[in-house]
Amino acid sequence: MTTTLIADPLVDVDAEGFLTNPEQWNEQIAEAIAADNGVAELTDRHWLVVRFMRDRYLRTGNAPSIRALGKESGVPVKELYELFPKGPAKLAAKIGGIPKPKGCI
Amino acid sequence: MSKKQIVILGGGTGGTMTANRLRRRFDADDADVHVVDRDDRHVYQPGLLFVPFGLAALDDIVRPRQRQLRNGVTFHQGEVAWVELERNEVVLLDGTVLPYDVLVVASGVRLQPDETEGLTEPGWNERVFTFYDPAGAEGLRLALEHFDGGRLVVNLVDMPIKCPVAPLEFAFLADWHLRERGIRARTELVYATPLDAAFTKPIASQHLGSLLGEKEIELVTEFNTGEVDGIGGALTSYDGRVLDFDLLVTVPLHGGAAFVERTLGLADALGFVSTDKSTLQSTVKPNVFALGDATDLPTSKAGSVTHFEAEVLTENVARYFVDAELECGFDGHANCFIETGFHKALLIDFNYETEPLPGHFPTAFGLPLLRESRLNHLGKLAFQWVYWHALLPGREIPGIGPAMPTAGKRQTSFTPEEGAVR
Numbered sequence: 164m165t166t167t168l169i170a171d172p173l174v175d176v177d178a179e180g181f182l183t184n185p186e187q188w189n190e191q192i193a194e195a196i197a198a199d200n201g202v203a204e205l206t207d208r209h210w211l212v213v214r215f216m217r218d219r220y221l222r223t224g225n226a227p228s229i230r231a232l233g234k235e236s237g238v239p240v241k242e243l244y245e246l247f248p249k250g251p252a253k254l255a256a257k258i259g260g261i262p263k264p265k266g267c268i
Numbered sequence: 269m270s271k272k273q274i275v276i277l278g279g280g281t282g283g284t285m286t287a288n289r290l291r292r293r294f295d296a297d298d299a300d301v302h303v304v305d306r307d308d309r310h311v312y313q314p315g316l317l318f319v320p321f322g323l324a325a326l327d328d329i330v331r332p333r334q335r336q337l338r339n340g341v342t343f344h345q346g347e348v349a350w351v352e353l354e355r356n357e358v359v360l361l362d363g364t365v366l367p368y369d370v371l372v373v374a375s376g377v378r379l380q381p382d383e384t385e386g387l388t389e390p391g392w393n394e395r396v397f398t399f400y401d402p403a404g405a406e407g408l409r410l411a412l413e414h415f416d417g418g419r420l421v422v423n424l425v426d427m428p429i430k431c432p433v434a435p436l437e438f439a440f441l442a443d444w445h446l447r448e449r450g451i452r453a454r455t456e457l458v459y460a461t462p463l464d465a466a467f468t469k470p471i472a473s474q475h476l477g478s479l480l481g482e483k484e485i486e487l488v489t490e491f492n493t494g495e496v497d498g499i500g501g502a503l504t505s506y507d508g509r510v511l512d513f514d515l516l517v518t519v520p521l522h523g524g525a526a527f528v529e530r531t532l533g534l535a536d537a538l539g540f541v542s543t544d545k546s547t548l549q550s551t552v553k554p555n556v557f558a559l560g561d562a563t564d565l566p567t568s569k570a571g572s573v574t575h576f577e578a579e580v581l582t583e584n585v586a587r588y589f590v591d592a593e594l595e596c597g598f599d600g601h602a603n604c605f606i607e608t609g610f611h612k613a614l615l616i617d618f619n620y621e622t623e624p625l626p627g628h629f630p631t632a633f634g635l636p637l638l639r640e641s642r643l644n645h646l647g648k649l650a651f652q653w654v655y656w657h658a659l660l661p662g663r664e665i666p667g668i669g670p671a672m673p674t675a676g677k678r679q680t681s682f683t684p685e686e687g688a689v690r
Contacts, residue, residue, distance in 0.1 A: 227537070229492065230426050230521070234537040241494065244506035250490065265566070 174260075181256065181263045185221065188260025196258045201248065205258070209246050212238055216252070217259035226256050226264040272299040272589060275358055275368040277348055277527075279305035279333040281313070281571045281660070282560030283374035285578040289662035291338045293586055301340065302366060304358065306347040308333045311402060312655055313430070314571065314648075317437055317607065319405035320412055320517075321445050326402050329652075336660045348375075348527035351534065353553055370585050373534075373541050373550070373558040375525035377430060377569065383521045384425055384493060391498015396516045399438060400430065411515060412445070417454035418514030420446075423503060425493045425521050426462050428538075430561055430569045433616070435459070435519050436466060436476055437607045442517075443483045444609030460488040460503065460511055472616055472624040475638050479608060493518075522569075524562060540564035545620065546596035548581045555588065557581055567600040567620060575659055576601045576670040582662075601672040603629070605648035613644035619672040628676035630667050637677065 174187040180196070182188055193213060197205050205213070215236045220226040229252040233240035243251035252264050274290055276283045287303045294301075315329030334343045346360040351371065358366040379400055381387045387396065397408040422439045429435075439459045446452040459466070459480060465473035466480055466487060480487050494506040496516070503511040523529070524539025534552055535541050541558040542551045545565050550556040559581050560574035567573050580597040587594055600620030605613045615635050616624035626638040635644055658665055 228427070231537045241506060244492075244494070249507055 179263060182260040183262065185261050192260060193258050200254055200257065212236055212243065212246060212255050213259040216255045217261055220261040226261055228252055228264060271297065272369040273367055274299055274370045275302045275304065275366050276372040276374055277304050277358065278374035278376055279303045279343065280310065280374065280376050282574040282578060284336045284660045285575060285662050286372055286374060286559065286581055287341045288338045288660065289578055289582040290585060291341050292662065293582055296340055300342065302342045302344060303337060304344045304346060304348060305333055308345055310336055312652060315652060316399050316405045317434055320399050320408040321441055322409060326406060330402065350527050350530040353531065353533065356555065369555060370588065371556045373528065373562050374560050375528060376561040377522040378525055379520045380523050381520035384496060386496040386498065387520065389498055394498065395501065395514065396496060396498040396518060398518055398520055400519055408517065415515055417451045419456045419458065419512055420515045421458045421460060421503060421511055421513040422517045423460040423493060424519040428569055429519050429522050432468055432568055433604055433606045438517060439485050440483060440608045443485060457485045458488060458511060459485050460491040462490065462492045464489050469618065469623040472638060528562065536564050546598050547584050547594040548577055548598060549584060549594060557585060568602040570602055570604055572603040579670050597670055599671055601670055605644055607648060608640050611642055611645050612640040613648050614638060614640055615644045617672060622672060625677040625679065627678040630673040630676065632676045634676055
């Protein structure tokens with residue numbers, strides 16, 4: 164684990180840049196991570212997904228997979244890919260300051 | 269105790285093993301054991317992989333469900349409408365109501381090809397197939413017979429799926445089959461997966477990834493299937509990549525049984541029963557247990573897993589009846605043969621905490637792990653006999669228990685950057 168300066172305070176991140184301590188997260192950090200990962204601006208739709216992921220993780224200890232995210236957040240999978248290109252669940256988790264979602268087995 | 273009613277939903281691998289174990293565990297005066305399934309066809313599912321290559325026939329791998337159940341187990345053929353969790357009753361579509369003291373959900377998964385855009389449109393079962401059900405496997409056998417080269421794409425739409433190694437095995441066997449027929453040189457074999465490597469677990473992924481390379485099978489990773497065009501022969505990912513195919517072998521999305529979804533509060537968003545990962549009691553109600561593919565447990569959906577679970581579940585149902593503390597006996601243990609073609613197979617053995625490692629199973633003198641061998645292939649073939657004659661009846665198999673053995677395993681180092689976790 165390393166610490167890195169994303170926005171103002173130093174935060175703990177893993178090798179891939181996921182926050183390891185969700186409590187260190189704030190909206191500025193989210194915007195900084197988003198910009199670093201090719202999402203120039205976080206729209207309301209982005210925030211809806213990011214907050215959903217974060218909330219789910221904080222309540223259950225697990226972040227949903229992309230498929231469950233599509234079903235439960237109400238945002239269609241297609242749109243999720245438009246909002247968060249490449250890997251929506253992964254990227255939304257990163258921006259939301261929670262660990263990388265564990266893959267299904 | 270007063271006579272208990274145990275109702276088991278599903279007469280497949282998990283339901284049958286559990287019914288037979290519970291029947292032996294309790295006197296007929298102490299408990300009735302009921303099994304409900306909508307049909308009377310028990311499929312030996314590992315056999316489906318071989319059907320497309322003519323290496324197994326459907327007749328060999330399908331047997332009546334009832335015949336696998338011990339005397340004293342009552343079989344009900346009918347579709348479950350839903351479960352009345354508050355009233356402890358199962359309601360069947362024909363109106364039958366089965367009251368229970370303990371419910372065991374063993375209803376497996378449901379294939380959901382219609383959840384992927386275009387997958388069940390024209391082309392489905394013509395040049396787009398799945399071998400995950402008997403009809404699809406048989407259809408694919410005929411299509412492969414007529415296949416004369418071109419692009420063959422093997423694809424899994426998304427995890428979780430039953431037997432996560434099966435699509436890889438299919439690709440390996442297809443390579444072998446096409447070489448035997450002398451048309452491998454004019455066939456491009458592609459393996460497209462939503463994972464970021466060949467398999468879900470890092471060390472096994474390295475081994476399996478290099479096998480794909482050796483067999484000249486192109487690996488396409490992080491491919492999340494968005495759309496299938498069965499007539500045009502194109503598979504499109506959500507991020508806009510297109511894979512052309514002449515023949516597509518896909519593993520459709522998996523969800524829980526329809527009645528599980530219709531029972532409020534029983535399952536997660538995908539229809540898998542919320543289950544305690546070490547006791548197999550559901551987190552919904554203490555008298556509801558679940559095992560096998562129907563659960564949301566973070567382990568493989570595989571028969572071996574179900575077998576290890578059945579032992580723990582049977583013990584915990586007995587403990588539940590006498591108000592004893594449940595045994596936290598399930599460690600996520602999975603054990604899978606991986607057919608690699610040319611009469612060879614690999615074996616992997618792992619649990620929640622330990623990923624598949626090289627070495628030998630179950631001890632230093634056992635079958636080789638994570639290495640191709642003829643012995644493993646023979647093991648896989650012999651397993652079908654073991655399945656019908658030892659596993660389903662619920663007999664103990666010496667040396668193979670629920671807890672994952674560590675004696676023969678070698679720890680190896682691994683660089684996390686190459687991890688396969690999404």
